[in-house]
Amino acid sequence: MKGISKSLLLIPLAGLLLLSGCSNDSATSTKETDESNESVQTSSELDLNKWFTENENLWRTVNNGSWSNDPKDAPSDEDLEKIFDIAMKGQTAVNWNEYFYIAVRDPKEQATIIGDYWGEGCTTDGTVTVLILADQIADQADHKDQYKDYYMQTSFALFDTGYSNGLLSMGAWSLGYQTHYFGTLDGSAVAPKGESTYAYGVPKYDVSKFLEGKNYKRGWGFPEEKTEFDVEGNAVLVGAVVIGKADPSIDVETSATQHGRPDNWAIWDPQE
Numbered sequence: 001m002k003g004i005s006k007s008l009l010l011i012p013l014a015g016l017l018l019l020s021g022c023s024n025d026s027a028t029s030t031k032e033t034d035e036s037n038e039s040v041q042t043s044s045e046l047d048l049n050k051w052f053t054e055n056e057n058l059w060r061t062v063n064n065g066s067w068s069n070d071p072k073d074a075p076s077d078e079d080l081e082k083i084f085d086i087a088m089k090g091q092t093a094v095n096w097n098e099y100f101y102i103a104v105r106d107p108k109e110q111a112t113i114i115g116d117y118w119g120e121g122c123t124t125d126g127t128v129t130v131l132i133l134a135d136q137i138a139d140q141a142d143h144k145d146q147y148k149d150y151y152m153q154t155s156f157a158l159f160d161t162g163y164s165n166g167l168l169s170m171g172a173w174s175l176g177y178q179t180h181y182f183g184t185l186d187g188s189a190v191a192p193k194g195e196s197t198y199a200y201g202v203p204k205y206d207v208s209k210f211l212e213g214k215n216y217k218r219g220w221g222f223p224e225e226k227t228e229f230d231v232e233g234n235a236v237l238v239g240a241v242v243i244g245k246a247d248p249s250i251d252v253e254t255s256a257t258q259h260g261r262p263d264n265w266a267i268w269d270p271q272e
Helices: 006-020 048-054 077-087 107-114 156-174
Strands: 027-032 039-044 099-104 127-134 178-182 217-220 227-230 236-244
Touching: 077 099, 077 156, 099 107, 099 156, 107 127, 107 236, 127 156, 156 178, 156 236
Parallel strands: none
Antiparallel strands: 027 039, 099 127, 127 236, 178 236, 217 227
């Protein structure tokens, strides 16, 4: 696609650099091999500011109706595994790893998830829709397993899931794919159960169609012993992300949203 830099290969390093605290300058690390006391030095350099400047039409959200309809442009299972692998790399509170992703490839099923609230063309034959679930959100009354000790209801479930989604996007971009996130879903396959919500205002989407009989397990990375919880009955649906490529026949500046990205940050100086 026009406007996409060939420096995509740099992006898989981003998650590692973000987590290790490396800057955009050259970073050098030293480790000892198991076989000897010899030191092995490795260096890596990643200029994310430059990459984002050069690839604006890749990381910007794809407009609804601007997706490619070519099934070849949908991420393969192999690519999805790579994307999810990067999404798992984030540091979470108590290593709860509250999130769980379910990729849905069938075009008709995708349409019944997103719905038509946002217009037509939110999904196509050339996309994959990923359900974003998170545990530790529901009140105990709506939660299968008993909350106990560090296994607790917490707003960090949303914080950690959002962080993981950021890494998921980077994983998708690294392979040349684009994304569109949906926090409001009105498709018939996930229609909410009434008007009530879970904690933190999360709608009570009915995701049973994608969970029943699957026996999905969510791992918790904190305990030394392997710890898993059932996804069904514990995790709730908080949103979805569509992954694919923009229609190449549409101008890249038209296919991508041009919404602002304000500089919402400050460096606090007590003297000012």
